[in-house]
Amino acid sequence: MEYGEFAATALGADSPDTAVFVPPLPGETGDLLSDWEAFVNTPGDLPTLVRCGLMHYQFETIHPFLDGNGRIGRLLINLMLLEEGRLKTPLLYLSGYLEQHRREYYQRLQDVRERGAIQEWLQFFLTAVQRSADDAVSRAERLVAVREEYIREAGLTRSRLPALVELIFRNPFVTVARLQTKTGLTNQGARNVLRDAEGRGWLREVGTMGRGGRMYWVAHELFEIIDAPWSYSKGSFGT
Numbered sequence: 001m002e003y004g005e006f007a008a009t010a011l012g013a014d015s016p017d018t019a020v021f022v023p024p025l026p027g028e029t030g031d032l033l034s035d036w037e038a039f040v041n042t043p044g045d046l047p048t049l050v051r052c053g054l055m056h057y058q059f060e061t062i063h064p065f066l067d068g069n070g071r072i073g074r075l076l077i078n079l080m081l082l083e084e085g086r087l088k089t090p091l092l093y094l095s096g097y098l099e100q101h102r103r104e105y106y107q108r109l110q111d112v113r114e115r116g117a118i119q120e121w122l123q124f125f126l127t128a129v130q131r132s133a134d135d136a137v138s139r140a141e142r143l144v145a146v147r148e149e150y151i152r153e154a155g156l157t158r159s160r161l162p163a164l165v166e167l168i169f170r171n172p173f174v175t176v177a178r179l180q181t182k183t184g185l186t187n188q189g190a191r192n193v194l195r196d197a198e199g200r201g202w203l204r205e206v207g208t209m210g211r212g213g214r215m216y217w218v219a220h221e222l223f224e225i226i227d228a229p230w231s232y233s234k235g236s237f238g239t
Contacts, residue, residue, distance in 0.1 A: 021110060023063035032062045040080065048084050052077050053125035057112055074098070091136050096230020097128045135230055142225050143169075150202060160185060160193050164202075168219040172226070174203070175214045 024032055036058050044051065059073045078090040098105045101124075108124045111117035147169055154161035163183045168174055179190040194217055197203045203217040 021113070023061070029062060029064045033064060036062060048081065048086050049126060049129055050122060052080050052129075053122045054118075055080060056125065057109060057118075057121060060109055061113060092129065092132055093136065093230070094128055094132050096135065097132050100230060101128070132230075139225055139228075143222065146221055146225070153200065157196075159196060160189075161197065164193055164197055168202070168222060172219040172222045173206075174217050174219070177214065 036055070039058065040051075040055055046054075056073050056077055059076060060069060063069050065072065074094055077094060078087065078092055081087040081092065082090060104124065105128075108117070108121045112121045147165065150165045151162065154165050160179075160183045164174070164179060167179060167182050171178075174194070176187060176190045176194065179185065179193060180187065183190065183193075185193065194203060198205065198217065202219060202221070204220045206216050206218050208214060209216050
């Protein structure tokens with residue numbers, strides 16, 4: 001079974017009499033996806049986010065693949081916003097909110113199928129977008145604050161720490177080789193910069209990985225901000 005592989009048989013182990021949601025039969029999927037594609041690609045008067053909410057509901061109800069429908073459905077939200085110029089980069093991460101409100105998410109979708117409760121679904125979807133956007137802004141603000149502090153501190157030295165700051169904000173995992181490529185430092189010189197940053201609490205050694213057993217350091221403060229569990233509260237996240 002592969003992600004993105006169309007279902008050739010009816011999905012789900014439950015019978016239609018006991019299943020909460022029964023997707024369309026495989027023979028109907030092609031026509032339903034054609035209609036869905038026409039909706040997605042036809043500009044209309046509806047606001048973009050409303051169209052995204054309708055698009056997501058429709059895709060999850062068609063449920064065309066053997067597995068990965070939820071992941072693909074969430075990815076399509078970002079792709080639609082990018083296509084319509086509402087996002088410059090795919091930074092809207094809805095999965096955290098939807099996972100935290102999983103039961104309500106599934107119930108809202110099912111309520112549309114069973115009784116046409118589209119307004120309630122859209123209210124839920126738009127709340128998810130707003131809260132997720134607030135979460136992304138909070139993370140970005142914290143990253144900017146950390147970057148400014150690192151730049152200020154690095155500027156007080158005569159070392160190549162400023163180059164390291166630029167490097168770790170592109171990728172929080174760093175090796176001696178990556179720093180050498182960025183700065184032209186010798187192996188020992190790069191190690192000295194990394195140890196300096198480690199002493200300042202910027203980096204933490206995580207051990208060897210990959211071919212050749214290269215030693216990696218991680219900018220743990222950045223990684224924790226990026227990787228913290230979603231938990232909406234103004235100005236903070238994660239517990």
